[in-house]
Amino acid sequence: MGRRSYWVIAAMIIGYVFLYGPILSLVIYSFNESRLVTVWGGFSTKWYGELLHNEQILSAAWLSVRIAALNASVAVVLGTLAGFALARFRRFRGRGLFTTLITGPLVMPDVIIGLSLLLLFVAMEQAIGWPAGRGMLTITIAHITFSMAYVAVVVQSRVAQLDPSLEEAAMDLGAKPVGVFFAVTLPIIAPALVAGWLLAFTLSLDDLVIASFASGPGATTLPMVVYASVRLGVSPQINALATLIVGVVGFAVLVAGILLARQERLAARSSD
Amino acid sequence: MKAAGEGSGLHGRNGRRLVIGLPYFWLALFFLVPFAIVLKVSFSEAMLGNPPFAPLLQTDADGMTALHLNIDNFLLMFDDSLYYGALLNSLQVAAIATVLCLLLGFPMAYGIARAAPRWRLPLLMLIILPFWTSFLIRVYAWIGILKPNGLLNEWLMGIGLIDQPLAILHTPVAVYIGIVYSYLPFMILPLYATLVRLDLTLLEAAADLGARPFTSFLRVTLPLAKPGIIAGCLLVFVPATGEFVIPDLLGGPNALMIGKVLWTEFFNNADWPVASAMAVLLLVLLVGPVVWLQRSQWDDADSDGERS
Numbered sequence: 001m002g003r004r005s006y007w008v009i010a011a012m013i014i015g016y017v018f019l020y021g022p023i024l025s026l027v028i029y030s031f032n033e034s035r036l037v038t039v040w041g042g043f044s045t046k047w048y049g050e051l052l053h054n055e056q057i058l059s060a061a062w063l064s065v066r067i068a069a070l071n072a073s074v075a076v077v078l079g080t081l082a083g084f085a086l087a088r089f090r091r092f093r094g095r096g097l098f099t100t101l102i103t104g105p106l107v108m109p110d111v112i113i114g115l116s117l118l119l120l121f122v123a124m125e126q127a128i129g130w131p132a133g134r135g136m137l138t139i140t141i142a143h144i145t146f147s148m149a150y151v152a153v154v155v156q157s158r159v160a161q162l163d164p165s166l167e168e169a170a171m172d173l174g175a176k177p178v179g180v181f182f183a184v185t186l187p188i189i190a191p192a193l194v195a196g197w198l199l200a201f202t203l204s205l206d207d208l209v210i211a212s213f214a215s216g217p218g219a220t221t222l223p224m225v226v227y228a229s230v231r232l233g234v235s236p237q238i239n240a241l242a243t244l245i246v247g248v249v250g251f252a253v254l255v256a257g258i259l260l261a262r263q264e265r266l267a268a269r270s271s272d
Numbered sequence: 273m274k275a276a277g278e279g280s281g282l283h284g285r286n287g288r289r290l291v292i293g294l295p296y297f298w299l300a301l302f303f304l305v306p307f308a309i310v311l312k313v314s315f316s317e318a319m320l321g322n323p324p325f326a327p328l329l330q331t332d333a334d335g336m337t338a339l340h341l342n343i344d345n346f347l348l349m350f351d352d353s354l355y356y357g358a359l360l361n362s363l364q365v366a367a368i369a370t371v372l373c374l375l376l377g378f379p380m381a382y383g384i385a386r387a388a389p390r391w392r393l394p395l396l397m398l399i400i401l402p403f404w405t406s407f408l409i410r411v412y413a414w415i416g417i418l419k420p421n422g423l424l425n426e427w428l429m430g431i432g433l434i435d436q437p438l439a440i441l442h443t444p445v446a447v448y449i450g451i452v453y454s455y456l457p458f459m460i461l462p463l464y465a466t467l468v469r470l471d472l473t474l475l476e477a478a479a480d481l482g483a484r485p486f487t488s489f490l491r492v493t494l495p496l497a498k499p500g501i502i503a504g505c506l507l508v509f510v511p512a513t514g515e516f517v518i519p520d521l522l523g524g525p526n527a528l529m530i531g532k533v534l535w536t537e538f539f540n541n542a543d544w545p546v547a548s549a550m551a552v553l554l555l556v557l558l559v560g561p562v563v564w565l566q567r568s569q570w571d572d573a574d575s576d577g578e579r580s
Binding site: 007008009011012014015016018019020021022023025026029078079081082084085089092094098100101102103104105106107108109110111112113115116117119120122123126141142144145148149152177178198199202205206208209212213223226227230231233234238241242245246249250252253257260261264 | 287288290291292294295296298299300302303304305306307309310313323376377379380382383384386393394397398399400401402404405406407408409410412413414415416417419423453456506507510511513514515516517521531534535538539544547548551554555558561562563
């Protein structure tokens, strides 16, 4: 590669420092005694203590986790069906529109998705009285709509790599299509489903804009609380919260990575 | 219908209908129909009430029903510099940030694709990991770094490079940093996907024929990486155009972006029709790129599926 590789290595170092520097600064200053986030006043865990006694943040976090879990579970089912359809059914009426509907939520700006869903919820309430008011239910529906698209992409790429001869063998041995799906296909694509579930969970936990549109007066999610407090300036409690999130997510991604790596090794072995 | 679906587990007629129909129905109801309503509301008149806009079909005193299409909201977009200025500014900011993302993301994706195979997955995981942590909190981290008495200024003054703190927070520079930082993984992943499949013998052939490394990069690597470049640029450009959080937290009060203006119209001014008109305009501007992305993305995926 010659001289060009120096450029590549330099860009990679800059890139990784750029990606991790800010996160590292959050983690370090979450243990700062001083209230001023940028002045080091000694090691302390007091912000974690304050965070764990902050009723507003705790109840918002609990709401967000419930929405995220419900969202991820429904999104995995719908996203898996959609990803499966995209990978396996080459031709069906409306496939063009279908792929557009899957790609749309991936790129559409949040403000548009949020506004359009809110207007739908308002119109539906006027027309059929459901959903009555806005809150946890409407936020969850909104989140399912965009996270299922992400799940579909993850599942689609996994199913496309799948060796169809396994399923054919099961069919030849007399298994029914649904039986084949649950006995053969599902176990093979399971890691993609786990990754998809985690992705949907994270996306939901992270969303401020769409939830703000879809929410009513009663429901305040964690990002809304964080946003309100961040707007007032830097706050050490948010640093502590960030550190906890980074810790949990780091652990989850590590587990998902190990699962995917094992899956890939198995796939590589079976194709040899 | 004896195509690739033949070997699938759920290929019975009803199973197939269910597999396609369920997600189709959900997306049609919660993604497609809402846009029709946005379009409808964008043509209506704002008024006090719940919901705060007038219906398009109005029955007057004589019992005559008339369609009231109000295009004032759209005229306002092109009349008031607040709106068209924000729109142009958003496109400009998103375009520049996309180019910056590509300049940083391409060598990184290239480096990962050329790394030893056992390093590729960990390096990729490190790119994806920040994306899984809270986006809002990562943008917030930059406030602590960029503000006048923040980490960057303290450090630059500490090493004696500057005497006065640089004003970066609440400037366009901070918005560029925020967008590049937040969307870099979306640029790197599709670039990596095309670069890792690049046939190295083509580069060897180019070298054997006397091409310098830079020439073969321009004439072999870059054209072959084009699908990844297109996908990456659109995955950054389209959402960045409508971005709300980054300009709101890092940007200044003057350089408005369309996502923030839409948010303000909706939440602060409660003007749903104007907010809807802005959404329609933004949508019209972005539909072209999105369709282009979709075609390049799924065509790519389809050709993959056929090869395996």
